[in-house]
Amino acid sequence: MSLQLYNTMSGKKEPFEPYEPGHVRMYTCGPTVYDYIHLGNARAFVVPDVIKRYLQWRGYKVTHVQNITDIEDKIIAKAAEEGVPFQVIVDRYTEAYLEDIERLGCQTPTVMPKASEHIPGIIDMIERLIERGHAYAVGANVYFAVESHSDYGALSGQSLDALVAGARVEVDEEKRHPADFALWKAAKPGEPAWDSPWGPGRPGWHIECSVMSTHYLGQPFDIHTGGADLVFPHHENEIAQSEAATGKKFVRYWVHNGYINVDGEKMAKSAGNFFTVRELFKKYSPQVVRLFLVSKHYRSPIEFNEEVMEATERGYNRLVDAAELLRELVPEEYVGELKEPVADEEASRLVQASQDAVDEFVRGMDDDINTAVALAAIYDLTRQVNAAAHRAQAGASQDMLRALGHALHTLEALTGVLGLELARHAPAAEQPAMELVRGLVQLAVDLRSEARRERRFDTADAIRDRLAELGIILEDTPQGTRWKLSAPDREARND
RNA sequence: GGCGGCAUAGCCAAGUGGUUAAGGCGGAGGUCUGCAAAACCUCUAUCCCCAGUUCGAAUCUGGGUGCCGCCUCCA
Secondary structure (H helix, E strand, O other): OOOEEEEOOOOEEEEOOOOEOOEEEEEEOOOEOOOOOEHHHHHHHHHHHHHHHHHHHOOOEEEEEEOEEOOOHHHHHHHHHHOOOHHHHHHHHHHHHHHHHHHOOOOOOOEOOEHHHHHHHHHHHHHHHHHOOOEEEEOOEEEEOHHHOOOOOOOOOOOHHHHHHOOOOOOOOOOOOOOOEEEEEEOOOOOOOEOOOOOOEEEOHHHHHHHHHHHHHOOOEEEEEEEHHHHHHHHHHHHHHHHHHHOOOOEEEEEEEOOEEEOOEEOOOOOOOOOEHHHHHHHOOHHHHHHHHHOOOOOOOEEOOHHHHHHHHHHHHHHHHHHHHHHHHOOHHHOOOOOOOOOOHHHHHHHHHHHHHHHHHHHHHHEOOOHHHHHHHHHHHHHHHHHHHHHHOOOOOHHHHHHHHHHHHHHHHHHHHOOOOOOOOOOHHHHHHHHHHHHHHHHHHHHHHHHHHOOOHHHHHHHHHHHHHOOEEEEEEOOEEEEEEOOOOOOOOOO
């Protein structure tokens, strides 16, 4: 069985085959840089990142383009509101966005083009559309004529008549058809503008994605992703423009992710019920946020609330704890793919468990990137690893250590495909401080161990309690006392 | 009005014709421990309602009920 992907265009899961064997080309609608990204935006970036990582893991080369919209009405509005130059807004939020997706564990896309860098290509495409009779200029505005494209409405499953009957399309005397949309907008005084055959202005929203995607990926390309709210009109319009301009199919698989809900309602800027990811990072580590996002199938809505976030954090800690235990236990040279089979019966059971986890993980991911199933496979293996590791703490055969090393490798590989990293790490800025913390904690732990040996349990417990208040958890094992930070990579801990 | 989605345990969430209905969080009991913590073990649902199809349905069909989304900027 191979990867099945749900295609919004057909409304069905379809077997995935790239246009060019072995090489997947995908495009993701990136942010408009006028504000910090919120959790809903984050999902639209994490979902394609998971798809990309899975494809890579399955051996495909992936070229991934994710644009940055740096020309847009909302940016102009924000600049006016703050009374600062347009570019200040663009730079500030571009930088913040790059930082946010990196912390979320997203690989840097192969190319991150900006609309402002593709004006000539945009003008070319508009000219071609006018030549082919798909667009018309009215003064310095240019519109796409939706009636000229027979397939208009195919992606959203709506006929042109039905779309107009919805009657929320803005009335505009200039347009030949109410659903016609702007390819080029005339600049008003003071607005950022680029020269064009129709006068100074800026591109409409949809045209940049058509131009940039096909510029880097050709036409057709394989996968186009975005939030479900982009199906109409954004993606519908992208298709119309691109196919009208070239006569070729635009995109082979349309992938749309579901929303994040708050109190049952879609999280959105306009609704005001959103959480920026940087706010969330103060309370939860970026890894926990990412785990939360992949805990449900990408097309379903996810309800956001504190209770679920906390449950997610506990689950994440369990995964990390298991990995850390293995790292303590297994000599480094045993971590990795198993080179020779193990003879020991218990060890071979664990090897089998690792294989089962991989099989189940693949089964889930192949079924339209079912990350919930994939995660269940990871948790299953974690449980078995813990059981074996705790027994191994009291002494283990070489075979067992090799099997544990293999299991650790497996856990890291599978969580890695989801973009998760099983490690507690303090933010880089805190690294020097961590050295000091390690020393001080060890000092306290040593003093407490001495107290325990002398059966002065009041003192021992007091030390443990005080450390707990500081966010340091002690665990006594037969081999001595281990310690860990309770919430290691939250942005700031003020508890 | 048009189009689409969802309803599974206290919470989150898989499962789309036949299995003991995955997994996580929480809860109860147990093992281990000076006590804890962690970990492991056991237990913790008959699938919104009704009517059909079928030898057999959470899974298919029809009808309800409830919730959500798109049709306007939106990830």
